[in-house]
Amino acid sequence: MREHPARERAALLLLLAAAALLPFLATALGSPATVPLASRIVIYGIAAASLNLILGHGGLVSFGHAAFYGLGGYTVGILYAHLAPGDPFLGLIPGSNQLAVTLPAALLVGGLGAAAIGALSLRTSGVQFIMITLAFAQMLYFLFASLSAYGGDDGLSVRRPNLLGPLNLRDPATMYWVALGALALWLAFQRRLVRSRFGRVLEGIRQNEARVVASGIRPYPYKLAAFVIAGMGAALAGALMVNAMRFVSPDMLHWTKSGELMVMVILGGIGTLLGPVLGALALVVLETGLTALTENWQVVLGPILVVVVLFSQGGLAALFRRRPASDAPGAAGGRLPRLLSWRRRHG
Amino acid sequence: MLRVEGLQAGYGHSAVLFDVSLAVGAGEVVTLLGRNGMGKTTTVRAIMGLNPPRGGTVAFLGAPIAGLAPEAIARRGIGLVPEGRQVFPTLTVRENLVATAADRGGPRTDGTRPWALDRVYDLFPRLRERESQVARTLSGGEQQMLAIGRALMTNPRLLVLDEATEGLAPVIRHEIWTTLAALKRTGLSILLIDKTLSALRRLADRHYVLEKGRTVWSGDGAALERDAAQVRGWIGV
Numbered sequence: 001m002r003e004h005p006a007r008e009r010a011a012l013l014l015l016l017a018a019a020a021l022l023p024f025l026a027t028a029l030g031s032p033a034t035v036p037l038a039s040r041i042v043i044y045g046i047a048a049a050s051l052n053l054i055l056g057h058g059g060l061v062s063f064g065h066a067a068f069y070g071l072g073g074y075t076v077g078i079l080y081a082h083l084a085p086g087d088p089f090l091g092l093i094p095g096s097n098q099l100a101v102t103l104p105a106a107l108l109v110g111g112l113g114a115a116a117i118g119a120l121s122l123r124t125s126g127v128q129f130i131m132i133t134l135a136f137a138q139m140l141y142f143l144f145a146s147l148s149a150y151g152g153d154d155g156l157s158v159r160r161p162n163l164l165g166p167l168n169l170r171d172p173a174t175m176y177w178v179a180l181g182a183l184a185l186w187l188a189f190q191r192r193l194v195r196s197r198f199g200r201v202l203e204g205i206r207q208n209e210a211r212v213v214a215s216g217i218r219p220y221p222y223k224l225a226a227f228v229i230a231g232m233g234a235a236l237a238g239a240l241m242v243n244a245m246r247f248v249s250p251d252m253l254h255w256t257k258s259g260e261l262m263v264m265v266i267l268g269g270i271g272t273l274l275g276p277v278l279g280a281l282a283l284v285v286l287e288t289g290l291t292a293l294t295e296n297w298q299v300v301l302g303p304i305l306v307v308v309v310l311f312s313q314g315g316l317a318a319l320f321r322r323r324p325a326s327d328a329p330g331a332a333g334g335r336l337p338r339l340l341s342w343r344r345r346h347g
Numbered sequence: 348m349l350r351v352e353g354l355q356a357g358y359g360h361s362a363v364l365f366d367v368s369l370a371v372g373a374g375e376v377v378t379l380l381g382r383n384g385m386g387k388t389t390t391v392r393a394i395m396g397l398n399p400p401r402g403g404t405v406a407f408l409g410a411p412i413a414g415l416a417p418e419a420i421a422r423r424g425i426g427l428v429p430e431g432r433q434v435f436p437t438l439t440v441r442e443n444l445v446a447t448a449a450d451r452g453g454p455r456t457d458g459t460r461p462w463a464l465d466r467v468y469d470l471f472p473r474l475r476e477r478e479s480q481v482a483r484t485l486s487g488g489e490q491q492m493l494a495i496g497r498a499l500m501t502n503p504r505l506l507v508l509d510e511a512t513e514g515l516a517p518v519i520r521h522e523i524w525t526t527l528a529a530l531k532r533t534g535l536s537i538l539l540i541d542k543t544l545s546a547l548r549r550l551a552d553r554h555y556v557l558e559k560g561r562t563v564w565s566g567d568g569a570a571l572e573r574d575a576a577q578v579r580g581w582i583g584v
Contacts, residue, residue, distance in 0.1 A: 200446035204435045211433045214395055215447035215501055216421030 012273075016184050023173035035172040036244065041277075041284045042179040043240045046186050048264035048276030050233025055262070056271030057194055058226045059206030063130045064117065064137030065234050065261050070253030071113045072106035072235030074144060077156040077248035079105060084160070099164035099178070103239050110235020111228050113140075118227035122220060134255055141253040155249025162243045169243050179240050183277070186233055191273055193229070202226055234261075267308055269317025278316040282308075348373050348408060348536050349394070349425075349505055355402035356386075356393035363389045365560040367403070369538075371505060374454070376527070376537045378547050380582050381557030387540045388430055390557065391509050395427055396420045408504070424451040426503025430510045430540075432494040436483035440474050443482050443493055444500050453502035454534035467496040470526060488519035495526070505536045512541070524550060542582065544571075556581045 019042075026034040047069050054060040079102050082088060082095030089095065096102055117136045124132055150156050162169040169175045193199050204212045205219045212219055242248045251257065260283065268279025286304065290297030312318050354367040364386045371377045381387050392398040394405055396417040405413040412420050421427070435443050441464065450461050460466060468475035471492040477485060482493060491511060498506060508527075512520040524546045531537060531550065539547060544554065554571055556564040558581050564574065571578060 197446060200435075200438055200442045203438060204446050207435045207437065208433055210397060210417075211429060211435070212447060213417045214397065214421055214427045214429065215497070216418050216449060216451065217447055218416070218418045 012187075016180070019180055020177065023176055032172070035176050037284065037288060039172065039176045039179050039244045040241070041281050042176065042183045043237050043244060044261075044264060044280035044284060045277035046179075046183050046240070047234050047237035048261050048268065048280050049183075049187060049190060049273075050230045050237065051261045052265045052270065052272075052276045053190055053193070053233070054223075054226050054230045055265055056275075057199060057206065058202045058223060060122075060223060060227065061130050062121075062133040062227070062230075063255065063258050063262070064121075064133035064135075065230070066253050066255065066257035067117065067133075067137035067140045068110040068114050068231035068234035069238040069241075069257065069261070070140065070144065070248075070250070071231075072110045072238030073242040073248040073252045074150070074156075074238075075106040075109045075235070076102045076162075076239045076242040077158060078150055080158045080160070080162075081150060081156055097158075097160050097162050099162055099169065099243065102162070102243075103236065106235045106239035107232045110238070111232040113235075114228045114231020115224070118224050118231070122223050122227060134258070137253060137258055138255055141250050141255070144253055145250040151249070153250060155247060155251070158242060158246045158248070162246075175244050179244065182236060182240060186236065187273060187277075190233075194273075198222065198225070263305065267305060267315055269315030272314070272317040274320075275315050275317035278320075282316060348375075349538065350406045351390075351394065351403070353403035354390065354393055354400055354405065356389055356398050356400050358389075358398065362401075363560055364393060366562070367393075367557065367560065368562050369555045369565070371536050371538050372552075374531070374534045374536055375553065376531050376539065376551045378539045378541060378544060378551045378554045379557060380541060380544055380554060380578075382542065382581070382583050385557045386560045387557055388509055389560075391427070391430075391507055391540060394420075394507070395425065421501070422449075422451060424453065424502075424504035426451075426453075426498035426501050426506045428491075428494045428498045428506065428508040428511055430513070432487075432490045434482040434485070434490050434493050434497070437481060439479050439481055440485070440493055441478045444474075444496055447497065448500040450502045451504065453504050462499045462502050464500075467499055470499075470529070471496055488515050488522070491515060491519070491523060492526075495523070499530075503535075505538060506530065507538045507540070509540045510542070511539065520546070544578075544582070554578075 022038055023035050026032055047065070051062065051065045054062055078089060079096045083097050084095070117133065121129055121132045121136065144150070145153050164178060167174050167178065169178060201212060201217060201222050205222060209219055238252060241252070264279035264283050265276045266279070267282055268277065269275025286301055287297060290300050294300070308316065349371040351370070352368045354364055355362065356364040367386065367390050369377065369379060379387055379390060389398060393400045396412070396415055400413045404411060407420070407423055407425065412423065435446070438446065444464060444467060453462065455461070473489055474492055474496055477489060482490065485493060495508070495511070512523055515523070527537060528550055539551065541547060548568060548571065553567050554565065555562050556578055563581060564578060566574065
């Protein structure tokens with residue numbers, strides 16, 4: 001793929017155009033419920049892609065990515081909560097339901113949160129890093145679960161329409177297009193970032209940190225920058241999700257959400273551009289399809305995950321690639337399941 | 348340029364270096380010789396700060412560097428070509444070279460430009476041919492060239508090579524020695540760590556022998572001829 005960036009770009013744009021047609025197709029097929037479902041997939045795609053930046057390219061196994069997803073969501077929810085009664089947040093910041101305001105605010109909050117958590121967590125590595133990111137995310141979860149002013153455990157509804165200029169995000173198709181546009185922009189940004197010198201250094205740190213250090217580069221700022229960017233991506237997804245669902249709750253910050261995002265990345269294809277989006281698609285479709293069959297849908301999901309991880313080296317993205325999966329960053333082409341052999345290669 | 352005195356270092360509870368002293372002057376090529384397990388790589392790691400020294404002094408360009416973070420040491424102008432090459436396997440040749448490039452003030456005595464892609468490719472034409480190839484797929488010799496090129500791209504004042512020709516075909520070894528000779532002519536100081544000294548004898552100005560964590564012998568080429576039997580006893584060839 002690396003040899004044909006122009007062809008790859010054309011294929012991606014074609015894919016984007018096809019995805020943009022989905023609301024029309026849904027109407028034609030008389031299945032309007034597909035559109036909100038697609039929005040969820042697209043938004044989870046952004047969150048998973050942002051996790052992939054640090055997990056796949058940076059080798060940073062963050063088990064607390066939901067923290068930034070939830071921070072983005074709560075930014076939108078809290079700004080809305082202050083719009084209705086008209087009292088500013090902390091007596092300073094007026095409420096809003098304008099996406100042009102709430103989205104940048106969510107990015108800012110997510111970025112600041114990631115900077116604070118990252119600055120501390122990145123002083124550790126390996127299992128300690130996994131546990132400390134998990135711990136920080138759970139702290140935020142319990143914080144929001146106990147904030148009764150913003151609904152506590154029950155969460156917060158966003159009743160009034162969210163607006164992006166003249167666009168009303170209550171309309172499922174509009175919401176979908178906005179989310180799809182955000183996904184496209186995010187992926188384009190991340191693709192550029194990964195190919196930049198910054199991205200190469202990040203990849204170098206994952207593959208051989210000591211070597212990067214011996215070249216005179218301090219890894220910490222690179223890791224922290226990647227962590228903050230990934231946190232902002234998750235916040236973007238969280239903000240969009242709250243717009244789509246018109247609801248925010250502490251569930252968005254729960255560690256199971258971090259786990260879901262991680263599953264999407266690994267299922268879809270770690271270190272690939274579209275892998276996390278494929279993973280989001282697979283997980284949401286499986287969840288929707290299986291819940292229709294049985295309440296205990298996870299009993300079926302578990303074995304499916306195991307099979308995918310065992311038999312498709314490089315996740316779902318590898319199935320769509322003509323060349324062997326060993327071309328993906330981090331893949332060494334062995335027969336061992338990626339999930340099991342992955343720690344060693346990323347260590 | 349580099350002056351190491353009474354260096355001590357180790358890993359955990361085991362001490363490896365007890366008393367290592369060596370010096371590399373400006374524009375000099377110096378070898379550090381010794382058998383496996385005598386502390387050659389530990390010396391390199393201690394100089395680079397990857398294993399902070401536990402005693403003794405390390406000075407570079409007249410300033411003490413022991414205790415500094417490895418990246419700070421590298422930034423002062425020491426370029427390391429590590430043992431086992433350690434290229435970034437999934438990055439292309441070009442990306443390997445560019446990712447950590449910098450200008451750390453290496454010598455320009457031959458009036459040439461700073462090290463950049465073109466100059467590295469002129470030095471190793473084979474890397475130019477393989478520019479967009481993923482480093483994992485290169486041969487051992489090509490990876491070694493890439494590792495040297497990558498270190499040169501930081502424009503070091505001192506190049507440290509840890510067993511640069513280990514496990515390479517004789518033809519490739521000669522190519523690398525020829526390259527090092529060319530680098531020496533540009534005024535670059537070089538510290539070579541090796542087990543043998545056959546071809547290094549002509550290239551190097553001075554030699555040090557490491558035995559059980561101590562420098563037990565040092566001298567120039569003439570002294571080496573004179574003490575050949577004794578040095579052979581230490582390095583075992």
